[in-house]
Amino acid sequence: MAEIMYWEALQRAHDEEMARDPLVICMGEDIGVAGGTYKATKGLYEKYGPLRVMDTPISEGGYTGLGIGASFLGIRPIIEIMSVNFAWLAMDQMFNSAAKVRYMSGGQLTSPSVFRAAGGAAHQLGAQHSARMEKVFMGIAGLRVVTPSNPKQAYGLLKSAVRSDDPVFINEHELMYNMKGEVPDEEYFHPLEGSEISRSGNDVTLFGYNISVHWCLKAAEILDKQYGISAEVVDLYSLSPLDRAGIKKSVCKTHRAIIAEEDEAPVGVGSEVIAIINEECFFELDAAPVRVHSALVPQPYNHKLEKAAIPDHEDVISAVLKMLGK
Amino acid sequence: MKLEDKKRVLREMVLHRRFEERCYQAYIERKIGGFLHLYPGQEACCNGVMEAARPGHDYVITGYRDHIHAIKCGSDPKAVMAELYGKETGSSKGRGGSMHIFDVAHRFMGGYALVGGPFPLAAGIAKGIQMKGGDEISICFLGDAANNQGVFHETLNMAALWKLPVLFVCENNQYGIGTSIDRSTAVLDQFKRVCGYGIESAQCDGQDIDVVYEHARKAVDYVRSRKGPYFLELMTYRYRGHSMSDSRGYRTREEEEQWKQRDPINILRDRLIDAGALTMDDYNAMEKDTDAYIENEVIKFAEESPEPDVADLEKYVFA
Numbered sequence: 001m002a003e004i005m006y007w008e009a010l011q012r013a014h015d016e017e018m019a020r021d022p023l024v025i026c027m028g029e030d031i032g033v034a035g036g037t038y039k040a041t042k043g044l045y046e047k048y049g050p051l052r053v054m055d056t057p058i059s060e061g062g063y064t065g066l067g068i069g070a071s072f073l074g075i076r077p078i079i080e081i082m083s084v085n086f087a088w089l090a091m092d093q094m095f096n097s098a099a100k101v102r103y104m105s106g107g108q109l110t111s112p113s114v115f116r117a118a119g120g121a122a123h124q125l126g127a128q129h130s131a132r133m134e135k136v137f138m139g140i141a142g143l144r145v146v147t148p149s150n151p152k153q154a155y156g157l158l159k160s161a162v163r164s165d166d167p168v169f170i171n172e173h174e175l176m177y178n179m180k181g182e183v184p185d186e187e188y189f190h191p192l193e194g195s196e197i198s199r200s201g202n203d204v205t206l207f208g209y210n211i212s213v214h215w216c217l218k219a220a221e222i223l224d225k226q227y228g229i230s231a232e233v234v235d236l237y238s239l240s241p242l243d244r245a246g247i248k249k250s251v252c253k254t255h256r257a258i259i260a261e262e263d264e265a266p267v268g269v270g271s272e273v274i275a276i277i278n279e280e281c282f283f284e285l286d287a288a289p290v291r292v293h294s295a296l297v298p299q300p301y302n303h304k305l306e307k308a309a310i311p312d313h314e315d316v317i318s319a320v321l322k323m324l325g326k
Numbered sequence: 327m328k329l330e331d332k333k334r335v336l337r338e339m340v341l342h343r344r345f346e347e348r349c350y351q352a353y354i355e356r357k358i359g360g361f362l363h364l365y366p367g368q369e370a371c372c373n374g375v376m377e378a379a380r381p382g383h384d385y386v387i388t389g390y391r392d393h394i395h396a397i398k399c400g401s402d403p404k405a406v407m408a409e410l411y412g413k414e415t416g417s418s419k420g421r422g423g424s425m426h427i428f429d430v431a432h433r434f435m436g437g438y439a440l441v442g443g444p445f446p447l448a449a450g451i452a453k454g455i456q457m458k459g460g461d462e463i464s465i466c467f468l469g470d471a472a473n474n475q476g477v478f479h480e481t482l483n484m485a486a487l488w489k490l491p492v493l494f495v496c497e498n499n500q501y502g503i504g505t506s507i508d509r510s511t512a513v514l515d516q517f518k519r520v521c522g523y524g525i526e527s528a529q530c531d532g533q534d535i536d537v538v539y540e541h542a543r544k545a546v547d548y549v550r551s552r553k554g555p556y557f558l559e560l561m562t563y564r565y566r567g568h569s570m571s572d573s574r575g576y577r578t579r580e581e582e583e584q585w586k587q588r589d590p591i592n593i594l595r596d597r598l599i600d601a602g603a604l605t606m607d608d609y610n611a612m613e614k615d616t617d618a619y620i621e622n623e624v625i626k627f628a629e630e631s632p633e634p635d636v637a638d639l640e641k642y643v644f645a
Contacts, residue, residue, distance in 0.1 A: 023457065056484070059484065061476060062480025063484065064446070065446025065447055065449075066447075070450040070451065070454040072447070073385075073454030075453070093447075097438065097447060101436070104418060104426040104428070104436075105430070106422065108418070108430040108431075109428060165645035166645050
């Protein structure tokens with residue numbers, strides 16, 4: 001098992017799927033000749049040529065719709081949206097065409113398309129380049145949403161998404177492309193549904209996804225060493241559908257839940273997880289579940305304001321200590 | 327077109343007209359729900375273009391005024407009517423409705439309800455054709471008002487850039503819902519709007535099927551020979567409102583009457599009579615047979631078909 005970077009894991013998944021199936025293509029802004037803003041498609045243009053590695057004009061709605069149309073004929077497009085903020089322009093096609101076509105055609109047509117987008121707050125990118133938008137995607141019937149928290153997931157989820165006959169949205173993070181992690185040397189397919197226990201514990205469950213899994217892991221380590229608190233960390237890599245059984249199982253074990261999300265709180269992952277806890281295992285709770293989330297503001301530019309807007313592992317620790325009365 | 331073909335097409339156009347008028351009646355009777363957008367007045371557009379193309383072989387995609395395009399591609403009118411009735415035997419198993427007729431076996435890739443939404447999908451289908459190496463073309467039928475959406479321009483740019491085999495047919499019926507084209511659009515001649523993308527285009531009468539056919543043949547040949555995309559604007563008119571909830575208060579009855587003087591079915595009928603290929607009695611019999619077919623087979627099938635099972639509510643969400 002080799003240790004590689006998150007972007008290398010994505011690049012390897014692209015390369016393997018394109019080598020295997022001539023109907024797999026990728027498209028997006030600057031993904032070809034320029035090699036990709038986050039290098040996820042590095043070297044593919046030279047290997048597979050312009051018909052399969054398409055540098056698109058800056059027309060998110062147009063090229064996303066074009067990829068979806070091609071998918072109706074069995075082409076499997078991997079459509080990169082440079083920043084998730086630009087995905088607003090492509091959502092009509094993602095939601096109204098890709099996600100609904102199977103249902104409204106009575107199962108005749110399906111869109112085996114993959115959408116990848118870099119989201120999250122990076123460093124002082126301002127209001128229109130820092131959004132976390134998973135809440136928007138995870139409420140759409142017919143669209144799968146996954147969000148890898150490490151290179152192994154980045155590789156395995158993209159491989160599975162390409163092979164899926166459903167449209168899949170992959171939510172990545174601008175700060176994670178250079179993260180290192182072990183990825184199996186052999187081909188690996190990560191399930192598109194479910195959740196993973198990243199760290200086992202007994203006193204409280206910390207639910208995270210994508211970057212917030214890392215806040216939770218860091219918080220769990222500090223809670224263990226400094227406070228003797230045993231926190232379980234559950235990685236919700238699938239945001240749609242959410243893993244009801246996995247959420248229930250962990251809450252039934254620890255009886256306390258904290259959900260950490262980089263997104264703003266309203267109508268988000270946290271509120272959805274709490275709703276599931278209420279529906280599945282309300283009487284197992286020893287404390288009211290708590291959300292750790294960003295402030296409801298357009299992302300500020302100033303570095304102090306930006307830091308204040310976005311939570312981190314310290315906010316998770318504070319929430320746990322407060323919940324446990326320490 | 328040969329005389330025999332013209333007679334066949336006349337019969338089809340009569341079916342298309344009577345089918346839609348029967349939908350109107352079924353809607354009034356509350357047998358059909360939702361929104362209903364009808365095609366009378368525009369029959370020469372779909373028929374003229376598809377006679378020049380290869381129905382069932384070439385891919386067709388359109389907006390919500392889609393019943394007739396599906397039938398022209400080869401859909402069984404019974405399945406289309408059953409869809410309007412929301413039945414399990416409908417073309418989309420009752421899950422789509424009037425605006426979402428699909429018949430993938432006949433390469434009718436669907437009706438879509440977001441104005442302009444099919445533009446990039448059509449270009450994508452053309453990309454799929456290009457990758458698979460077939461001789462098909464992708465045909466996108468939309469109205470004039472769709473050209474004011476951003477994806478129209480994004481799609482034209484990409485279609486021209488990548489020389490995609492897609493034919494855009496603009497059925498210019500002069501109105502976007504209830505707003506006339508001169509009140510919504512800076513340039514009235516739609517075929518001129520694509521020149522900035524270096525796309526070949528033409529405009530012609532959309533009421534005379536012979537004129538449509540001749541222009542469409544040139545357009546289809548151009549796209550099929552892989553010279554790039556083509557934009558064909560057909561000047562036409564819809565007799566009914568945008569949908570059934572439209573009382574047509576935005577236009578005069580005089581204007582409607584003027585267009586009805588150039589009815590596409592009458593134009594073709596009279597030409598066949600003048601050529602000695604048809605009599606008025608033949609035509610009347612054609613209408614009568616068509617009505618009997620619609621009533622005894624199409625409506626009967628839709629009425630008698632079962633509704634979807636509620637237990638199957640979540641079927642077709644995921645593969």
